[in-house]
Amino acid sequence: MAPVVAGADATPLNVDEFEAYARTYLPKKTLDYYVSGADDMVTLKENRAAFTRLKLMPRVLRDVRHIDTATTLLGQPVATPVCIAPSAMQRMAHPDGELASSAAAAAQKTCFVLSTISTTSIEDVAASNGAGLRWYQLYIFKDRELTRDLVVRAEKAGYKALVLTVDTPILGSREADLRNGFALPRHLTMANFTGGKHAHRVNEVGLSQYTKELFDLNITWDDVAWLKSITSLPIVVKGVLTPEDAVLACDVGCQGILVSNHGARQLDTVPATIEALPAIVQAVAGRAEVYLDGGVRRGTDAFKALALGARAVFLGRPTLWGLAHSGQQGVEDVLKMVTSELAHAMMFSATTSIAEIGPNYVRHEAYFRSPSKL
Ligand SMILES: Cc1cc2nc3c(=O)[nH]c(=O)nc-3n(C[C@H](O)[C@H](O)[C@H](O)COP(=O)(O)O)c2cc1C
Numbered sequence: 001m002a003p004v005v006a007g008a009d010a011t012p013l014n015v016d017e018f019e020a021y022a023r024t025y026l027p028k029k030t031l032d033y034y035v036s037g038a039d040d041m042v043t044l045k046e047n048r049a050a051f052t053r054l055k056l057m058p059r060v061l062r063d064v065r066h067i068d069t070a071t072t073l074l075g076q077p078v079a080t081p082v083c084i085a086p087s088a089m090q091r092m093a094h095p096d097g098e099l100a101s102s103a104a105a106a107a108q109k110t111c112f113v114l115s116t117i118s119t120t121s122i123e124d125v126a127a128s129n130g131a132g133l134r135w136y137q138l139y140i141f142k143d144r145e146l147t148r149d150l151v152v153r154a155e156k157a158g159y160k161a162l163v164l165t166v167d168t169p170i171l172g173s174r175e176a177d178l179r180n181g182f183a184l185p186r187h188l189t190m191a192n193f194t195g196g197k198h199a200h201r202v203n204e205v206g207l208s209q210y211t212k213e214l215f216d217l218n219i220t221w222d223d224v225a226w227l228k229s230i231t232s233l234p235i236v237v238k239g240v241l242t243p244e245d246a247v248l249a250c251d252v253g254c255q256g257i258l259v260s261n262h263g264a265r266q267l268d269t270v271p272a273t274i275e276a277l278p279a280i281v282q283a284v285a286g287r288a289e290v291y292l293d294g295g296v297r298r299g300t301d302a303f304k305a306l307a308l309g310a311r312a313v314f315l316g317r318p319t320l321w322g323l324a325h326s327g328q329q330g331v332e333d334v335l336k337m338v339t340s341e342l343a344h345a346m347m348f349s350a351t352t353s354i355a356e357i358g359p360n361y362v363r364h365e366a367y368f369r370s371p372s373k374l
């Protein structure tokens, strides 16, 4: 039977249908920037394929009347472990941009991470996110005073953690963007830098050149220690893919590790995040919370990540698709869909709380080919 495919005007029933809508609706330059991975996009495919290679091992005949997706992130309660990853330039998807996605996160009682490269300011997002849980994603600039200023602003505006992205000394090579000469459209601004010496440069020179000019190639674990010395906020290090770096992050006092390959947009041919996760969870051994992003599109993906030790998952592109579709409502729908799919996976697996979802609930498909050897 042919698969059922929604028309452009049908209400999307899943994340892929939101993406299909965005693909017909967004201008080419914007769409290419959002969808692309680096180089040959090998890792982009892997982020999805690796989830498919994991099979669920549901238990049965337990009471599943009450399924609870609530958990905590660094001590703060959330109604769902399905959160919003930091993604840049959200007003290209919808005029309300980050205001809409942060309000959606608050309405769905989950965590919103604001990108440094946002088109809405730290303070305006705080106002729209209200009592919601918000974290601030930080890039360390060559200009450490500018960096310190961002940290102080995030603290003052009630962000509860700094998410330090460490996989971006330069921008990955996204070839469609190179071909399109992608830059932030002129009617939008880098909202955290207006009025200062960096205002508007990214509209002129594009993201890649901007990064080359302003980001520091000499960022080390000492800078994480420096960051710790200037803030009381917990630090989540984003972009770790090896157990070695996860241990160093714990040693320097990071409270969270976000296992991420930046949505496959930086170094191509790194492993899928779901495959990098187990060794990191093992190496961290409870010294920090471990999270995952990359390729999470269904509740079953979230379930697999939780089973392998992630405390929460973060959605990147899916919330951009929701935003493009219908602003805050679209982002809320995406969060609700993936959370409700997760709740279904929990019910089908007879796990009623997040804490119950452990490694016994997944097996790599290779097991079924030669169970005796694994
Ligand atoms: C359009 C776009 C912009 C992004 N901007 C940022 C950013 O500013 N800072 C950052 O740390 N990560 C950024 N990311 C990476 C995401 O935080 C996240 O790691 C990734 O999107 C997760 O993969 P997924 O898109 O498959 O869900 C961006 C990703 C996309 C797709």
Ligand SMILES: CCCCC(=O)C(=O)O
Pocket: 088, 117, 168, 171, 207, 211, 262, 265
């Ligand atoms: C300097 C990079 C900001 C945006 C980003 O992280 C991305 O496009 O993936």
